[in-house]
Amino acid sequence: MALVDQLDIVIPTIRNLDFLEQWRPFFQPYHLIIVQDGDPTKTIKVPPGFDYELFNRNDIERLVGDKAWCISYKDSACRCFGFLVSKKRYIYTIDDDCFVAKDPSNEDINALEQHIKNLLSPATPYIFNTLYDPYREGADFVRGYPFSLREGVPTAISHGLWLNIPDYDAPTQMVKPLERNTRYVDAVLTIPKGTLYPMCGMNMAFDRALIGPAMYFGLMGEGQPIGRYDDMWAGWCSKVICDHLGLGVKTGLPYIYHSKASNPFTNLRKEYKGIFWQEEIIPFFQQTQLSKDSTSVTACYLELAEKVRAGLGHIDPYFAKLADGMVAWIETWQALNPDYEK
Numbered sequence: 045m046a047l048v049d050q051l052d053i054v055i056p057t058i059r060n061l062d063f064l065e066q067w068r069p070f071f072q073p074y075h076l077i078i079v080q081d082g083d084p085t086k087t088i089k090v091p092p093g094f095d096y097e098l099f100n101r102n103d104i105e106r107l108v109g110d111k112a113w114c115i116s117y118k119d120s121a122c123r124c125f126g127f128l129v130s131k132k133r134y135i136y137t138i139d140d141d142c143f144v145a146k147d148p149s150n151e152d153i154n155a156l157e158q159h160i161k162n163l164l165s166p167a168t169p170y171i172f173n174t175l176y177d178p179y180r181e182g183a184d185f186v187r188g189y190p191f192s193l194r195e196g197v198p199t200a201i202s203h204g205l206w207l208n209i210p211d212y213d214a215p216t217q218m219v220k221p222l223e224r225n226t227r228y229v230d231a232v233l234t235i236p237k238g239t240l241y242p243m244c245g246m247n248m249a250f251d252r253a254l255i256g257p258a259m260y261f262g263l264m265g266e267g268q269p270i271g272r273y274d275d276m277w278a279g280w281c282s283k284v285i286c287d288h289l290g291l292g293v294k295t296g297l298p299y300i301y302h303s304k305a306s307n308p309f310t311n312l313r314k315e316y317k318g319i320f321w322q323e324e325i326i327p328f329f330q331q332t333q334l335s336k337d338s339t340s341v342t343a344c345y346l347e348l349a350e351k352v353r354a355g356l357g358h359i360d361p362y363f364a365k366l367a368d369g370m371v372a373w374i375e376t377w378q379a380l381n382p383d384y385e386k
C-alpha cells in the first residue's frame with residue numbers, strides 16, 4: 045500500500061543525510077521535508093534522486109514571522125515545522141541516525157509501509173484485544189469482545205520502535221551504556237483510552253488531518269530550561285486529545301535500526317528538569333478532562349493550553365511560556381493551513 049501523493053516524510057537534521065541511501069527503495073517515491081536545525085549557513089547535502097524541500101532557520105523565521113519563537117532551535121523539536129508546512133494527509137517522521145532494520149527472517153523492514161497499514165486500519169482503545177491487532181492477517185477479535193465495538197475507531201498515530209539503541213533517558217543510558225535492544229516483538233497494540241505513553245519521535249507516523257494541530261513539539265533546546273522532551277510533550281497532549289475525540293494510537297511494529305547513541309551527559313543536562321517535572325506533568329495529563337464543547341483538535345489544543353497555564357504554571361514560569369507557545373503554534377497552523385477544518 046503506497047500513499048505517495050498523500051504522505052510526506054519529515055526529517056530533522058543537524059548532520060548529513062547519507063542514511064537516506066539505505067531507505068532509497070522505500071522513500072524515493074515520497075516527498076521529503078528536511079528541517080535543518082542549527083547554523084543555517086551550513087550546507088546539508090541531500091543524496092541525488094530524492095524529491096525534497098529543505099527548510100533552515102532562516103526559512104522558519106521567514107515563513108512563521110513573529111511567532112517563529114514557538115518553533116524550537118537546537119533540538120529535534122524543530123521537526124514539527126515540517127508538520128506545519130506539509131500539505132499532505134499523512135506524515136512519517138524519522139531521525140537521521142535510523143536505518144533499515146531486519147526482521148527475524150532477515151528481511152529488510154519497510155517501516156513506512158507498516159506505518160501506513162497501522163494508520164489505515166482501525167484502532168481498539170475501549171476494550172483490549174488479547175490477540176493484539178484484530179485487523180491483521182491471521183488474527184481477529186477474541187471471544188467476549190463486544191461486536192458493537194468491532195468496527196474500531198480511526199487511527200491517528202502509529203508509534204514505531206527501535207532495534208539496537210533503545211530510546212532510553214540519560215540516567216538509564218549512563219548506567220547501561222552497552223545495552224542494546226535485540227528483541228523483535230511481532231505485535232501492534234492499541235494504547236487503551238485513558239493511558240498515556242512516552243511517544244518517541246524517531247520512528248513515528250500520524251494522520252495530519254485527524255491530529256495534526258496537536259503534534260506541536262513544544263519549546264525545547266536553546267534558551268529553554270529543558271530539551272529532549274519534545275516528543276514526550278506532543279505524545280501527552282495528542283493522547284489526551286485522541287482519547288477525547290475517539291481516535292486511536294498504536295505502538296509496536298515497525299522497527300527501525302537506531303544507530304547513534306547521543307551523549308548521555310549532554311542528554312542529562314537537557315533532560316534533568318523533565319525527569320522530575322514529569323512526576324507532576326503526567327498526573328496532570330491523567331486527570332485532564334476536556335470539555336464536550338471542544339469538538340475539533342484545534343479547540344481541544346487551545347483548551348489544553350489554558351489548562352497547562354493554570355495547572356502546571358506553579359512548577360516553573362516555563363509552563364506559562366509553553367502555553368503561549370501552544371497558542372502561537374495553533375495560530376501559525378491556521379495561518380499556514382487556512383483550509384484545515386479540524
Ligand SMILES: O=c1ccn([C@@H]2O[C@H](COP(=O)(O)OP(=O)(O)O[C@H]3O[C@@H](CO)[C@H](O)[C@H]3O)[C@@H](O)[C@H]2O)c(=O)[nH]1
Binds near residue numbers: 059
Ligand atoms: O539539536 C538537535 C539535535 C538533534 N537533531 C536531530 O534530531 C534527531 C534526533 O537526534 P539524535 O539522534 O542525536 O538524538 P537521540 O537521543 O537519538 O534522539 C531521541 O531523543 C529525541 C530527541 O528529543 C529524538 O526524537 C529521539 O529519537 C536527529 O535526526 C538529529 O539530526 C536536531 O535536529 N537538532
Ligand SMILES: [Mn+2]
Binds near residue numbers: 306
Ligand atoms: Mn538518535
